[in-house]
Amino acid sequence: MTDPRVFDAVVAALMGALVLGAYITAYAYVIQPNRIDAVANVGYGIVLAAWLAATAILFAAFGAGLRAGKPWDRALPDGYIGSLAAALLFGAAWIVDNGYWAKGVVGPDAVGLDALFTPPRLIEMAAAAVMVSGPLRAAARRGETTAGVVTLLSASLLLSVLTFALQFVHPLIDPWASAQYAIPAGTPSWVGKNVGVAALLAQSLVLAGAGLLLNSGFKLRPGSLTFVFTVHGLLVTITKLHMSYVPVLIITGLAADAWIAWSARRPGRPSASLCAVIGGAFALAYMGRILVDGTVWGGSLWSGAVLACIMLCWLMGRLLRAGLPAAMVATLIPATPIAVEIRNEIRWTRDPASTVRPQLVRAALDDLGTPEALGRSPLGGLPGVAQGSGSAAANLRAVLVDVISELAASSQPRDAEAGRLLLDYYVKKVGSHEVIMERLHLSRPTFYRRLQRGFQLVAERIDEMSEFAGSVPVAR
Template sequence: MVSVRELTKELFRDQGPILPTARFEWTMVALCTWLMSGAYLDAWAHRHLARLETFITPWHGVLYSGIFAILLFLGVSALRNQARGHRLDQALPAGYNLSLLGAVLFGIGGAIDMLWHLHFGIEVNLAALISPPHLLLMLAGTLIVAGPLRAAWRRPGSKAPWTAVISASLLLSMLTFFNQFDEPLVDTYAAATSGAPATIAHLQELGILGIMVQTALLTGVVLYLLSRFRLPFGSITLLVGLNGALLGSLEQNFDLIPVAIIGGLLADLVLVWLRPGPQRVVALRIGAFLGPVAVSALYLLFLQITRGIDWPITLWLGSISVSGAIGVLLSYLTVHPPLPALDVAG
């Protein structure tokens, strides 16, 4: 008889012996995409539809039906495997126990969110992103969508499967969802050219900060993947393109979505050229600089052509250079310099 403590420990270790089938993993990827699409659809509705003062909306329906589908899929899979003789804490493939836990947590968070709305009303703008129930939903969603990535991480093999790449893109999209108040593809602060001097200065700060944060999130996810996998060509294009499509749709900046895709393609070409990885540290550092620089430069150039930017050259070049510096600094978290030998004699 397995104790509750051992059961809980194994549940969080999430290293069961069952290997996921391709059908299982692609189903999970599709359901996670459904969930993330529902989240961004709900965010779009809050931005564009007036008087959205109720918890019961079609947009919440898409979001929570996605959660229900994930919970049902994982729950049925676990019960089937338990009936085949597997212990309950090992009834899902490695990496997916935490996804099931996240689905349960999301349901609990949704109930708390409904009570929160009934008591405090419907939040708007920044308050809607950082309210405690929504932060709980972010944690739960992160556990869910990272399932295919966790599963691939724990299997042998150095090449990343596409399910892991899409999972990483959904993970990135979960993070950018809660940073949408200052995302370059959502609010093009860099293109603001009119207003009082103090307002322009404030918008310049937001524009540069948005580029910095998006660079950190995107580059961090890519470097995390490179610390474990060889990425197939097109991985960064898919990762950036999917995230860009979700972000660009929030304020209907559809013309920026191809920019994100082209930026991802440029990063993929850098990847092919340099072949960065833990064993090619110099290439990793160079790639971590060139990738963000290329993406940031392309974004600002496109804004200049289509909307116009009144930034001085200092801000132009400075924001591009800072994005490259952020990439290099993050690369040191992926592969740190060798440690000096310890003096055991002393």
């Protein structure tokens, strides 16, 4: 499988089977009180088969990469070394879980949180989250700007793994607000209200976070979030066969996609407003579905719960405007800051007087340790940086490190000082600004002058490489 997108599709399909098996197993544990249904064996079998197949494919690709002479950390398509490590960790946790923990610690008949929140199973869920997000990470590291179906499926599976861990507070699994929900006898009414509102708030935040992550990292085609939320809904409602609640997530996705389309008329991408729309649409659609069957909540409580979802999701969007770690451009001194919302819309310019160039260099250096964000830098697509092999993130990182190393060895004292500053702070990560100042014996004003000069020199060097690569014909 030389095409990484084919590899993505195969991994995503296997991970989809793994998550499906997990939810079938969850169904077996909760469909009857204090009893594990026999269908649990089917779920376990699907999970095990999917894991074995995925691990075998990852190992085969890893071996093929090593035989081709690639270093071990580049033997797999970019983004999948973590998936292979997670697959091995998943297998180890599975052995401990089934060979010892389930029998000797919690007992084979344990249900509920006693069965879900054991250390081995928490490790399995964490490893599964890394595995299912492999295609999502790979697409980001390749510098893909538009989310394809496989990328969206990977995001939906990641969302479903997170929800699997939080299934005990999911309103579509346990609709506490519904008059038809069988509340255990003797349960005080306030318990149902407390848990029901907490579940609604928690899942609103999870959905809003997923939407923000995708919209910040990729350009979304119409219907993208509807697809993500619908697949997620089909999986999560398996737990108690509440398929009639799937339209709640379909409506949520439609509202989110409509808001993204409407917001496209303005520059930038919505963040806080998108989160508020997702949270509000989910809460409103859920309460609308609940009202069909009747509700034990008063109008004041359910309307307050909807408003709380909107407010909390909006607040989360404000706090996480960048969506991905290090994906925003910090204000330079004395450069003009770039608004966060248009971070991914900026393009490289050949104008040496432009303040955008050093800011893009700084943004790329800030993302040097985050390949998913680095792969989306405009610098990654420039001639001389983009190469036929390797991901955009890996190519750009190699170029930046080479340029900074050359700069640090410059015969010009100021240029060399700027290069050593960038090398120590961004590449070697020696320490904070203060540590670098002391290490290089620089005053604070001189430090920031050298820092700014370093960004400008790196931008000039990348410009030279780009111009040279664009003027040299490609050999065929």
